[in-house]
Amino acid sequence: MDEPDGAPAEPEPALIHGALSSLSRGQLVVHPDRAAYLDIVGSLYDDGYRFCADLTGVDYLMHLERALPAGLRPERFEVVLNLLSTEARRRIRVRVQVPEADPTLPSIFRLHPGTEAMERETYDMFGIVFTDHPDMTRILMPDDWEGHPLRKDFGVGRIPVQFKGAPPAR
Amino acid sequence: MSATELSEGAQEIQPPSRTAGVEYLREAGSVLRIPHLPEDVDEVPTGDDTMIINMGPQHPSTHGVLRVMMELQGETVLRCKPVMGYLHTGMEKTGEELTYLQGPTNTTRMDYVSPLFNELVFSLATEKLLDVEIPPRATWIRMLMCELNRMSSQVLWLATNGMDLGAVSMMIYGFREREMILAFFEKVTGLRMNHNYIRPGGVAVDLPEGWRDDVLQILEVFPERLDEYDTLLTGQPIWQERTQGVGVITTEECLALGVTGPILRSTGMPWDLRRDQPYLSYDQVDFDIIVGSYGDTFDRYAIRLNEIRESIKIVHQILDKMPSGDYRVQDKKVTPPPRHRIDESMEALIHHFKIFTEGFRVPEGEVYVAVESPRGELGCYMVSDGSAKPYRMHIRGPSFVNLQALPHMIKGALIADAVAVISTIDPIMGEVDR
Numbered sequence: 266m267d268e269p270d271g272a273p274a275e276p277e278p279a280l281i282h283g284a285l286s287s288l289s290r291g292q293l294v295v296h297p298d299r300a301a302y303l304d305i306v307g308s309l310y311d312d313g314y315r316f317c318a319d320l321t322g323v324d325y326l327m328h329l330e331r332a333l334p335a336g337l338r339p340e341r342f343e344v345v346l347n348l349l350s351t352e353a354r355r356r357i358r359v360r361v362q363v364p365e366a367d368p369t370l371p372s373i374f375r376l377h378p379g380t381e382a383m384e385r386e387t388y389d390m391f392g393i394v395f396t397d398h399p400d401m402t403r404i405l406m407p408d409d410w411e412g413h414p415l416r417k418d419f420g421v422g423r424i425p426v427q428f429k430g431a432p433p434a435r
Numbered sequence: 436m437s438a439t440e441l442s443e444g445a446q447e448i449q450p451p452s453r454t455a456g457v458e459y460l461r462e463a464g465s466v467l468r469i470p471h472l473p474e475d476v477d478e479v480p481t482g483d484d485t486m487i488i489n490m491g492p493q494h495p496s497t498h499g500v501l502r503v504m505m506e507l508q509g510e511t512v513l514r515c516k517p518v519m520g521y522l523h524t525g526m527e528k529t530g531e532e533l534t535y536l537q538g539p540t541n542t543t544r545m546d547y548v549s550p551l552f553n554e555l556v557f558s559l560a561t562e563k564l565l566d567v568e569i570p571p572r573a574t575w576i577r578m579l580m581c582e583l584n585r586m587s588s589q590v591l592w593l594a595t596n597g598m599d600l601g602a603v604s605m606m607i608y609g610f611r612e613r614e615m616i617l618a619f620f621e622k623v624t625g626l627r628m629n630h631n632y633i634r635p636g637g638v639a640v641d642l643p644e645g646w647r648d649d650v651l652q653i654l655e656v657f658p659e660r661l662d663e664y665d666t667l668l669t670g671q672p673i674w675q676e677r678t679q680g681v682g683v684i685t686t687e688e689c690l691a692l693g694v695t696g697p698i699l700r701s702t703g704m705p706w707d708l709r710r711d712q713p714y715l716s717y718d719q720v721d722f723d724i725i726v727g728s729y730g731d732t733f734d735r736y737a738i739r740l741n742e743i744r745e746s747i748k749i750v751h752q753i754l755d756k757m758p759s760g761d762y763r764v765q766d767k768k769v770t771p772p773p774r775h776r777i778d779e780s781m782e783a784l785i786h787h788f789k790i791f792t793e794g795f796r797v798p799e800g801e802v803y804v805a806v807e808s809p810r811g812e813l814g815c816y817m818v819s820d821g822s823a824k825p826y827r828m829h830i831r832g833p834s835f836v837n838l839q840a841l842p843h844m845i846k847g848a849l850i851a852d853a854v855a856v857i858s859t860i861d862p863i864m865g866e867v868d869r
Contacts, residue, residue: 289801290564318694318831319829321829327820327826328826330819345816347803347816351690356803358803376443381839383693403520405519414528421528421532
């Protein structure tokens with residue numbers, strides 16, 4: 266509510282642990298690049314952001330020219346992390362760009378064990394592989410499902426229902 | 436990821452040896468301390484003297500289609516893995532196909548025991564993107580409905596938890612009390628569940644005539660019924676035996692695992708978003724946060740029981756403070772014109788038609804908002820690309836995250852206790868699988 270109307274994100278020059286940051290509707294967002302991702306999450310952890318509320322992905326295939334801080338190269342995928350500091354009662358969001366050519370990201374499982382299932386869900390839905398994850402498998406979709414449903418190039422309602430061991434079509 | 440014909444694939448619990456100790460560490464409940472623990476762990480069970488069984492997906496005490504794979508040694512659960520997805524219907528994908536006005540019809544079906552919270556979090560996210568401020572009456576109506584919903588949700592939990600532990604009469608009582616609230620919801624929204632009542636911009640309709648009396652009647656009946664539950668369960672030796680010291684979890688484990696709600700509060704941490712990050716007008720009502728001290732199933736039972744009492748307290752204050760005025764924002768952007776204007780004015784008709792067919796456009800951006808649902812932090816991450824449909828709508832379901840604490844809470848327990856622990860997490864599978 267505290268920003269000029271019309272502007273989706275007001276860029277803020279300040280760096281947080283060396284990463285670009287911005288304000289989105291008054292909410293603080295950090296944009297580390299992929300190499301710095303683990304370090305930033307670790308530094309934020311030391312800052313008190315010990316609670317990982319949410320981890321999810323976004324496929325920006327149809328919306329590549331979104332608002333990002335200057336100097337940041339938009340990629341197709343984004344992994345979004347919502348961290349919470351229970352002492353300071355503050356939230357911070359981490360948005361990492363993940364390229365389509367190499368959709369991998371280090372797992373933060375060891376820092377935030379609770380993200381295990383969320384990373385599995387993100388893998389399941391977007392096909393982003395989290396390296397060093399103990400159990401990088403599908404969680405919601407059937408094991409033999411092809412494709413990753415929340416990708417934008419995965420159609421809605423055009424996929425026939427798949428059953429294991431169903432007799433072939435006559 | 437290819438799966439062979441007979442393999443259970445990803446949904447299989449992997450042998451301890453194949454996962455380089457990680458699975459075993461998790462089994463030992465020490466996954467939280469992995470960075471400080473040595474990598475090699477001795478005493479890995481060989482698998483010869485243990486048995487893996489499935490509990491669910493069709494099992495009365497799994498609250499839906501939850502399947503829990505358990506490795507048992509005798510009757511002791513060595514480790515377990517919750518397997519889900521049986522109720523997955525792609526609601527986040529569906530949410531990208533619906534306009535912002537249709538969105539609550541989708542999200543309300545996620546956590547079907549507390550549907551109003553889902554609508555609320557969706558609406559709050561949309562309103563934050565739109566940058567509209569809703570009128571005070573809408574805010575207070577939302578609070579009233581949500582607190583009543585919290586009461587009905589907790590009472591339903593008491594009912595099903597009672598049934599799981601053999602207190603079958605509790606189930607009958609719990610459903611009876613819940614029905615009172617659902618009858619009120621039906622009067623206000625037209626539906627007992629899945630209301631689509633809280634919408635971006637306010638609520639669907641104003642409260643009906645005589646709503647105050649209905650609420651007062653609920654508030655009158657509930658306290659004495661809660662005292663009955665106290666008599667029925669709290670002091671009962673069997674109930675205490677079944678719940679005390681079962682499914683213990685610590686604050687550190689909760690925070691590391693992302694667990695919120697009554698489970699986190701049962702460990703003694705007073706964390707409630709209504710107080711700690713107030714939304715709506717929760718900063719203007721007075722209530723206590725109930726915390727436990729042992730983090731066990733009994734504490735969680737007591738917390739949920741007493742949270743109903745706190746909700747009653749809040750509803751009384753809402754009744755006193757309910758302002759008059761609009762029940763939805765008078766912003767032409769998001770609100771359809773009033774019915775009588777449609778008969779008079781062509782523009783109003785077109786405007787009405789446009790809002791319900793095309794929907795309203797929401798400025799580009801992304802937000803995350805969270806509310807305290809009866810199960811914990813219910814979050815909504817929403818991305819808008821400037822069109823009339825969310826580009827991405829992600830719901831952070833508290834059940835989904837809380838369920839991941841199951842292996843820790845269940846470790847070393849008996850199968851009979853496993854039922855108590857699953858029940859105490861209060862997983863709503865519609866929200867887990869979405």
